[in-house]
Amino acid sequence: MDGGDTKPTKRKPARSASRGVTMEAVGRMAGVSQVTVSRALSDPSKVSAATLRKINEAIAATGFVPNAIAGALASSRSKLITALVPSITNIVYAAMIRAFSQRMREAGYQILLSETGFDPAEEERTIATHLSRRPDAILLTGIHHSPQARRMLLASGIPVVEVWDFTDSPIDICIGFRHVETGRAAAEFAVERGDTAAATISAGDERARRRKAAFSEHFTRLTGTPVAEIDFDEMATVARGRKGMARLIDDHGFTSGIVFCSSDVLAHGAIIEATKRGFAIPGDIAVIGFGDQEFAGDVEPPITTIKVDLEAFGRTAADALLRRFEGSSTPDTAIDLGFEIIRRQSA
Amino acid sequence: MDGGDTKPTKRKPARSASRGVTMEAVGRMAGVSQVTVSRALSDPSKVSAATLRKINEAIAATGFVPNAIAGALASSRSKLITALVPSITNIVYAAMIRAFSQRMREAGYQILLSETGFDPAEEERTIATHLSRRPDAILLTGIHHSPQARRMLLASGIPVVEVWDFTDSPIDICIGFRHVETGRAAAEFAVERGDTAAATISAGDERARRRKAAFSEHFTRLTGTPVAEIDFDEMATVARGRKGMARLIDDHGFTSGIVFCSSDVLAHGAIIEATKRGFAIPGDIAVIGFGDQEFAGDVEPPITTIKVDLEAFGRTAADALLRRFEGSSTPDTAIDLGFEIIRRQSA
DNA sequence: CTGTTAGCGCTTTCAA
């Protein structure tokens, strides 16, 4: 760029390249040193009013934006939290992260978010790149991680929050609920309703499968009746809910009983299909969903579902971290936020 | 922390504090210098096979994870892209970002994502904090930004991509579609269908309002009939779709004609409400949505909607950036990806 | 209240 001179110049750094205004430039303009600018920004009370004013003027004039990279390197606090979720288009995770982000942002943190797509290998790789950003904490979805991932996490020395599932022995902090319990509760709910037949429709989510397995096992134990299961490897969609119900009816002769779906979206589709085929909901076929999504109570018939407080997960996770950053002496470990069956009309 | 000695020690940095393994430590272990480790990582071909092997062993043994912060500061390339969307729980933005992230991740970039909640002031603040991370590029939703935001963006000197809307004079790169055109196209579609009455239901989104305004204006121009408008300040939900339709019927005596909704979710709710009240869809009331979301074709009746290819926005944005990073001589500027009316049964 | 001095852990020349 700047000349092709062969003369071994004193290696003057190519500062020119407008890589942004520096504190030093601001300081020069305000007639103070660089450190004073730093102070003015981090703790204005440590700088005289007059100096502060000049610095602020200089900042405004230059459009200075502090370099957080340099700050993080120097202070070894990045004010960055990284988060991994299976999917950002799944409202369940998106809502949780939203609540988490809002709380953390208020405290001055930013969130670096990545999708892992339910793949442990991908999660491991992503954890490594995330840790390379030296976040002040990391949030993971789920409690199952590869051994190598656990090693890196532990070695990083930062707080690790596992959400959306529950274990008594988390890596560090765990905020979630027991998926298996939801399946059991749904089975009991079905039996209490008087159902003598049951089926399930599930999407490709490890936790969804655990809920389903618990439902089936418990229902069979209580009634002696086996449960027909329809599983999809992909994410939940209305179309798959319809297809699942169609298979249940066509292939399994399921025309009466309750269907436990791994998400409200699937339940919605199942209801649409059954209704279209002339079955009464819940008269002939009852449907129970999972998630209590926005629409669950507003479709016809309103969907009976298992509700978990998504926002609460995010908020609680953020609060636990914030408390930790403040050096709380009583660190949170495992918090079970539970769930609740919302009885509406579909079951 | 380390003792209360008054003796002015040689200020030995508190290195101890396990802030992670450094390249220097790895190098020491492998019997080479720190730079060699750096090279081994960035371009293995520049290091002898034997050295490479020893370095890799040391890395494995120590669990070394490179410090991207230090790397970014030194190279002034952060391999970080920053993105701002109005809402991450809105599938429209989530799907776009997902496609964008995937592409960028494959190229070694990570995405720092924030929500702005449709608020320009919040956007401006967020842009500032994002720029402080010295991203290699920034992606914004929409084309309207505060003057101060524009200034910061320009001053940053990095590529700026504006998506999801279209202008011929973008800050830098723009990838989107003309919202106004969608409204017009919908109005024409209605008139061609023979509708002589129309209404709208919109959520709190500036672009949704522009689509609606274009629809109403055009419909009125073509038919001479005013359009009843129901506006919500909040996000689209099935419940609001129902409420909107209820108001249209109860307050505006709207019992026949077409309803242009700012999203498929609203359309879905509107259809549910009208159906429940005994109106035939599309016989009595026709409904047209926006977005062609996953469920649009699978509910009853399937929703006629305006489709925009969400994934394409993300992919195209990523490709444009990647090309730019490679120093393309023909920079993309404004790309109009258009839209399409998907005719199903609701209209 | 303000400035000086050392780094933070890398990448980038330049030299060997």
Add this chain to the structure above:
DNA sequence: TTGAAAGCGCTAACAG
């Protein structure tokens, strides 16, 4: 193929 040296822009003691 390897190493030495010089920063990147900021924060953290420490000294006035």
